[in-house]
Amino acid sequence: MGRAPCCDKANVKKGPWSSEEDAKLKSYIEQHGTGGNWITLPQKIGLKRCGKSCRLRWLNYLRPNIKHGGFSEEEDNIICSLYMSIGSRWSIIAAQLPGRTDNDIKNYWNTRLKKKLLGKPRKDHQNGRRAPGGLKQEARIIQNENFTGPTNNGTCQAPYWPELPAHFYSNHDHRVPDDRSSVRKFVIKLSGRFANEDAVTVQNPFGVPYSTPHVYDNLQDLIDPSALAYSFTDNSSSLERMVLQGTSDCCFNPELDEMLCSSLMKIEGMDSLCGGAVCPVRAAGSARPRAKLGPDGPSGIRSSRLKLSKDSPNTAVLY
DNA sequence: AAACAGTGCAACCGCGCAGAT
DNA sequence: TATCTGCGCGGTTGCACTGTT
Numbered sequence: 001m002g003r004a005p006c007c008d009k010a011n012v013k014k015g016p017w018s019s020e021e022d023a024k025l026k027s028y029i030e031q032h033g034t035g036g037n038w039i040t041l042p043q044k045i046g047l048k049r050c051g052k053s054c055r056l057r058w059l060n061y062l063r064p065n066i067k068h069g070g071f072s073e074e075e076d077n078i079i080c081s082l083y084m085s086i087g088s089r090w091s092i093i094a095a096q097l098p099g100r101t102d103n104d105i106k107n108y109w110n111t112r113l114k115k116k117l118l119g120k121p122r123k124d125h126q127n128g129r130r131a132p133g134g135l136k137q138e139a140r141i142i143q144n145e146n147f148t149g150p151t152n153n154g155t156c157q158a159p160y161w162p163e164l165p166a167h168f169y170s171n172h173d174h175r176v177p178d179d180r181s182s183v184r185k186f187v188i189k190l191s192g193r194f195a196n197e198d199a200v201t202v203q204n205p206f207g208v209p210y211s212t213p214h215v216y217d218n219l220q221d222l223i224d225p226s227a228l229a230y231s232f233t234d235n236s237s238s239l240e241r242m243v244l245q246g247t248s249d250c251c252f253n254p255e256l257d258e259m260l261c262s263s264l265m266k267i268e269g270m271d272s273l274c275g276g277a278v279c280p281v282r283a284a285g286s287a288r289p290r291a292k293l294g295p296d297g298p299s300g301i302r303s304s305r306l307k308l309s310k311d312s313p314n315t316a317v318l319y
Numbered sequence: 320a321a322a323c324a325g326t327g328c329a330a331c332c333g334c335g336c337a338g339a340t
Numbered sequence: 341t342a343t344c345t346g347c348g349c350g351g352t353t354g355c356a357c358t359g360t361t
Contacts, residue, residue: 015354016329039346055347056330068328091349103329106350111327323361331353340344 007039007050014050017057021047025054026062034058060101067099071108079105079113 028045035041038051047054060066071079075097082093088109090102097105 014331037346050331051346052332052348053330059348060329088350102349107328110351321361324359326358327356329354329356332351334349334351336347336349338345338347340342 007052011048012050012053013048014053017061021049022057022062025058029058029062056103060103065099066101068104071112075100076113079109083109083113 024045024047028041034055035044038055041051042049042054049057078096079093082089082096086092088106090106090109094100094102094105
């Protein structure tokens with residue numbers, strides 16, 4: 001038995017919103033709020049739209065202080081770093097970028113950043129048009145090339161992502177690491193660095209200049225306080241030592257633990273960025289505890305819900 | 320100028336979850 | 341406890357626009 005539709009699809013308008021519809025929706029919500037019920041809202045306004053559609057329109061377009069386009073390099077770095085950490089959790093990533101919506105970031109990632117990182121030049125018709133199969137195929141091709149930089153013949157582009165520092169690999173001894181502990185270390189390293197820096201430009205683990213030390217605040221919130229105490233009261237050399245020596249005696253909040261673990265499977269193409277087997281954030285055949293299997297395979301941790309904190313609207317809270 | 324292919328983005332879809340009943 | 345309902349999320353699609361041939 002299928003799920004009942006949320007609205008009468010026969011009497012619902014679809015497609016692009018007109019300025020008139022926008023004005024109706026915006027003025028109503030600004031005056032009355034959503035009333036906590038998106039489904040009945042379009043009827044109250046007199047819109048022939050699905051409630052979900054209204055919600056999406058409001059959240060992604062009409063809401064105040066929404067920014068569109070014009071992503072800065074700093075925002076690029078934030079998105080890339082968080083994607084490497086937690087995968088395609090766009091709502092969490094969006095929560096770190098005021099004025100950005102998850103949809104916007106998702107589109108930006110899919111259309112630009114992913115290609116940029118995979119070394120796909122935009123509008124490069126000199127090298128021929130895109131081959132059938134899309135980015136997934138490109139990612140496989142790049143991985144098979146086992147790229148470590150630009151090739152001699154110039155037909156295989158190296159990723160734009162800066163090469164990982166040598167020490168980032170050093171503790172893995174070219175073996176496939178335990179993915180969970182690796183990601184722990186990775187996030188500890190990210191969090192620790194930012195916690196130890198005061199609004200100065202720092203280097204993230206990929207060597208990209210970074211000037212937003214608070215990006216990982218809520219990731220830190222998800223980490224067990226004792227682990228944080230260890231990480232952040234330590235000086236950087238000790239932290240570095242902890243990371244490099246593979247210390248794994250700190251505990252993550254279970255949600256983050258699972259988030260990091262399950263996200264590994266979803267970081268499509270990122271293994272190629274790290275050079276295949278030595279990639280510190282992915283291991284073949286790693287188990288995914290408690291990940292549910294849907295018709296399309298593992299669903300990761302979509303089960304965990306995200307809400308914006310009332311006290312701090314820009315802080316995402318997993319519950 | 321026309322045809323074609325690539326790109327970007329708004330919008331839709333289906334699913335899982337939590338709260339209500 | 342089981343079922344229903346609405347919300348929110350991530351993935352996908354459709355289409356207008358742009359650049360190339």
